[in-house]
Each structure stands twice: as C-alpha cells, then as structure tokens.
Amino acid sequence: MSTPALVKSALPFFIVATMGALGGTLAHFLLALPAGVSEIDWSFKLPVEAALGALASTIFIFLLANTDRNDASRLLALSLISGFFWKPVIDAGANYYNKIGDAGDVAQFGEKTNGIQKIEQRLSTGNLSDEEAIPLIIDSAEQLNSLWGSIEDRNLKSKAARNYESLISGINNEDVKKVIEKSISAERLRQIELYTQEGLLP
Known part of the structure; x- marks a missing residue:
C-alpha cells in the first residue's frame, strides 16, 4: 500500500x-x-x-x-x-468482546460434547477399547469443565448446559457417565443442573 x-x-x-x-x-x-x-x-x-x-x-x-x-x-x-461518556462506552465494548469470546467457548463446548458422544458410540460398537476411549473422554470432559468456567453470558451458559444435558441423556454406558461426572467439578455440575432446570442461577 x-x-x-x-x-x-x-x-x-x-x-x-x-x-x-x-x-x-x-x-x-x-x-x-x-x-x-x-x-x-x-x-x-x-x-x-x-x-x-x-x-x-x-x-x-x-x-x-x-x-x-x-x-x-x-x-x-x-x-x-x-x-x-468514555466509561459506559468502554464497558459496552468490553461486554461485546466478552460475548464474542463466550460464543466461541459455547461452540467449543458443543464440539466437545459431540466428540464425547462419538467416542462413546465407537466404544459401544467395539471400535474402541476401554483403554483407548476413557483417556479421550476424560480429556474432553476436563475441557468441558474449563470451558464452562470461562462462559459469562447467562443465556449462553444455559445453551451450554442444555448441550451437556443432551450429552448425558444420550449416553447409555453408566461407566462413561461416571467418568464424565468425575472429570467436572461438583460445583460446576450443580451450576449446569440449575441452568438446565431454570435457565439461570438463583
């Protein structure tokens, strides 16, 4: 130029x-x-x-x-x-930026839940052994735990909670469910449950 x-x-x-x-x-x-x-x-x-x-x-x-x-x-x-009026404008800009980041985190959250479902399906059909599948599921579930903590927007948090609920309800293997739940902190599991039921925290 x-x-x-x-x-x-x-x-x-x-x-x-x-x-x-x-x-x-x-x-x-x-x-x-x-x-x-x-x-x-x-x-x-x-x-x-x-x-x-x-x-x-x-x-x-x-x-x-x-x-x-x-x-x-x-x-x-x-x-x-x-x-x-620089302060409210900068605050609005920060909120805008946070929502963009939150939207990306929710998209990743959905990708991880889909990934776990695919791993569980391969495990149930015998295409993956327990030794191969469990570490992959633990890694993805730990990433769900981290992503949940980084999402701030309440509506997007509700969307992520519904993704998680859909994941758990679609898994038939109880051992896999236990692995997922152990990889996510008890406090965050409680928050996810509240968001799923009510759409927000009290």
Whole structure:
C-alpha cells in the first residue's frame, strides 16, 4: 500500500480518536471546574481521560455502532459524545468482546460434547477399547469443565448446559457417565443442573 493510500485509510481513525480525546478532556474539565481550576489534574487524570476518550470513540465508531464514515458531521458528533461518556462506552465494548469470546467457548463446548458422544458410540460398537476411549473422554470432559468456567453470558451458559444435558441423556454406558461426572467439578455440575432446570442461577 502506497503512503498516500495508507494515510487516507488511517485518517478516519485519527479524526475519531482526536474527537474522542477532546470529549474525554471536556468531561474532565466539566467535572473538575465546579471545585475550581486547581482541581484539574494536568499531569495525570486529564491525559488519562483524554486517552480513554480516544479509546472509547474508536470502540464506539468502529466496533459498536459501525457508523458511516462518509457522514462527517455525524462522525464528529458521535466521536465527541462517545469520548465524553468514555466509561459506559468502554464497558459496552468490553461486554461485546466478552460475548464474542463466550460464543466461541459455547461452540467449543458443543464440539466437545459431540466428540464425547462419538467416542462413546465407537466404544459401544467395539471400535474402541476401554483403554483407548476413557483417556479421550476424560480429556474432553476436563475441557468441558474449563470451558464452562470461562462462559459469562447467562443465556449462553444455559445453551451450554442444555448441550451437556443432551450429552448425558444420550449416553447409555453408566461407566462413561461416571467418568464424565468425575472429570467436572461438583460445583460446576450443580451450576449446569440449575441452568438446565431454570435457565439461570438463583
């Protein structure tokens, strides 16, 4: 990419970040001025809030809102506002990021439950011996245990719990069920049961 093209592609980010920094700066001034100019922290809080404003505007414009960058007046106004209200915007961005991560974890959770079902089927048909199947099942169940702990969104946790319930109800080999349940902590098994029954924890 040529230098002029690179500058052109980076220009919207620079404008958005600059307006966001201005918004963060204004927020600091408006909060500090009622107590007097002496309360303005020029050395730390002001530059930090300007940086947070720049971050918030970038998150809002390019991630949360995906605003049309051709509408200059709207772009500038939203960048300034999102920089001014940097904390809720950054919190929203963090929640958005967490949900993306949770969705990936739930997808992996479903893949692991499907994998265990396939291993159990091969075990029941004699295509795998106990010595081959059990370590594979333990490994997958331990990964289910880890993935459950990393999912934060309540609706996605309910989906993972239903996947687990479907796995257990579809297994006929009681020894395999015991291996799975021993590989998952008692507290997480209790949580899974609650999510399966009620969709949420009390």
